[in-house]
Amino acid sequence: MNKKFKDFYYTLSANMLTFIMGVVTGFMIPAYLGYDDYNYIKVFGFYLTYVGIAHFGLLDGIYIKYGAYDYEDLPRGKFRSYFKFALIFQVLEAIVIAIGIFMFTKDSSRSIVMYFVVINMILMNMTSLFAFIHQFTKRFKLFSFNTVFTKLFYVIGCLILFKLNQYGYVYYIMIQTFVNLVVLLIYIYNNKEIVFGKSDSISKNVSEYKELFGTGFLVMMGNFITLVVLGIDRFIIDKFMTNYDFAMYSFAYTLVSLFFILLNSVTSVVYPFLTRAAESTYKNVYETSRYAISFMMTFTLSGYFIIRFVVEVFVNKYVDSLIILVFLVPTVVCSGTINILVQNMYKVLKATKDYTKNNLVALIIALLTNAIGFAIFRSSISVAVATLIAFILWVIYSDRYFSKILNINVKKCQMFDIIIFAVFIFTALNFQWYIGMIIYVMLLSLIIFIFFKKEFKNILMLIRK
Template sequence: MNNKIKKFIKNFTYTFSANALSIIISTVLILIVPKYISVTNYGYWQLYIFYSSYISYMSLGLTDGAYLRFGGYEYKKLPKPAFVSQYWFLVFFDIVVNFSIALFYGLQSDDPSKTIVVIFTCLTGILVVPRSLLTFMLQATNRIKEFSIITILERIIYFFLVIVFLICGVRKFEFLIFADVIGKICSVIYSFFVCKELVLGKFESLKVSLKEILVNISVGSKLLFANFASMLIIGIVRFCIERNWSINTFGKISLALSISNMLMLFINAVAVILFPALRRTSEKNFPAIYRIMRSIIMVPLLGLLTFYFPAKILLSAWIPQYTESLVYMALLFPMCIYESKVLLLVNTYLKTLRKEKLMLVINLITVGISLVTTSIIVFIFNNFNLTILSITFLLALRCVVAELALARILKIQVKKDIILEISMTVVFIVVSWNLNNSIAMIVYFISYLLYLFIKKNEILSLIKNSRVLLKSK
């Protein structure tokens, strides 16, 4: 086994361990927390998670630009003084911006609970944005072990504190948020030690520092806005749900989204190591690698949709107060198929090929469609079912458009596979929503077997030729 294969397997082991732990912790929290706190408290907790997912984008694109520019570098070859300057620039910038947001919201808000959520969210921004520069550099330079430990440390502390609070009878959402903040603080401290050369040391000259900051922002802003727009596709729908219905409804739908998104943690484990690996790979191998990775992802993911049916029964028995939201998993569960493909394959390839502008255009178009369709469905028709279904529709639309654009660049054919996957998604949603749970599972399983029969030649070819994935000449 050559060194490249060993390195890939070693890095995958680290990221798989970190993300497997995250999946376990997320699963336990998804199952435990809603059981013991009120629907309202759960709603505010999910609102904090929702807001904090956006506050982390206050890097102006600097961290994204550094990630793109230095992806594939050796850590020791990074310009350390320039990164010290950029790190502390982010610290100062985020303190000013987040303090201003918290002050402004606090002065005009009439909801004390939401004010607490916003204040904690702003504190989170001060912690995670500067840290993202360090974690991005660890990923870009293939220091996957240290990056994984940062992830593991944050999640373990968060999980431990939440369980302690619940055992002690604490049922307020503020303490759940506090646990998350403490976990982030500890991970930030650890990141100082593993990236001390990027945090503590000699500053670069003001002229060079400003030049590096502006170059990274210029390079990364397209990727930042592309990722931000990607989140807005679902974010607009969730925001309208919270505004038009209630915090309780928002919490219930957030639970269904959390369950549907659990698979994304594992997919992210592969995406983390695939980008630097592709940067070191000849472009002539890109089409072959894409076809292999596509089959590796999509074949098992479509099969995993079968687990929705027993999961619905078990979760309904465990948290009956959320039975209504679990019904909507029938509409949301397929979103993991399209999000997984975009995160692991499409976006990774577009970043490697430096097509951030294309990512941005596709995501902005989808955001525009999301804004129009959601406004009509929510505020004119007031149709909750269609609102939830629109999430999967929008993500599928974005995925199909982006993959077709990428396929043109790589000069490969994917239309047949796209049609098959859309067909499987439609079958799953229709039978899950309209048929008895047991009958629906049987119908979908038969459909999946038919899908495997259609794909049998590609699957057999994949097994025979999977070593192509690890070649890089």
């Protein structure tokens, strides 16, 4: 099997299994738990997405510096010192943050949640170091195994708790914490050559650490801003609306995140190969990939109709979340473009300053659209609509940047996205789930076949190459 497809196969298989297990937990937990306990679990998950900022770009700096290396070529002494420094750095940060939580958080339940977030900050950032190494050295097998293990063990833990009639949020957070610890230990064992043994002196390589922080900080900030853009809607709901509203919105977002699992299959294998691609191919790669992502992800939107059926039949106490889901699901197409193509292309071009600047523009757009949407209508649906608008504008702005750098033209693809979003929303709101799915898939196929036949052929040619 071609190595590129073998790597993709490992990652796709892992994420498909993760997707299936995500479906199980995504529907089971809200079905069994009360709104308040489910709300605290989702608050935990929400703030957990931001723990990556705590490494301040160190891991991104390593990722960029060694992105074209194979595992055997990594300087072991340096990486041992990276591991030690990162661990010390994370523990010290955790202590400071924990003191802040003790001093300023009055709600005891929220304090417990935040303490667990701090513990997981250490575990997840240390795990990210090894996950990055496995990605840029193209050793996807263990990376894929840990992806599956994380979800599988969590599913098993949840099933045990259901059997024992334990529905308190703390138990589910403890399971996630234990899983994250085990995953880190697995990574350490499988990378022991760059963990244990004689390491380079940290104090004698201060200039190198400054360089890593300097290189990675802008990328980290760009990624962090991306996460803020992705989380503004939930932050608004959490702060200004009820626990019920946050539970409904979080349930909808959990279902959307199932689509993001499949995105990871592509994202994690793209960067190592882009770094090895000839610069002369970037224009063709961007244009063709832009269409490929839109075509692929718009077809995945049909999964909404299946999800709607499952919610209506098996988890009907969350049926109010479906209207929110209609407007959040199309953001998956935009996220696919941003995560798979835009972010990786910024890294390949080493345009870290532009990456951060352009993401700041995206943040401003998201803040404005969400603030206006919430201020006028004061509903979670208006926040979801505002989020979709922000994503569309973000993608258009990103395309505009690369049109100048790479001389590309993807306006036709932008029109395709907007038209298909309108078709999807119309069919989702006006038809039974099975009729809507048939109409949506048929119209999508016809539009691609009639108006985008040339672009589809270009995609097939790129895959063959």
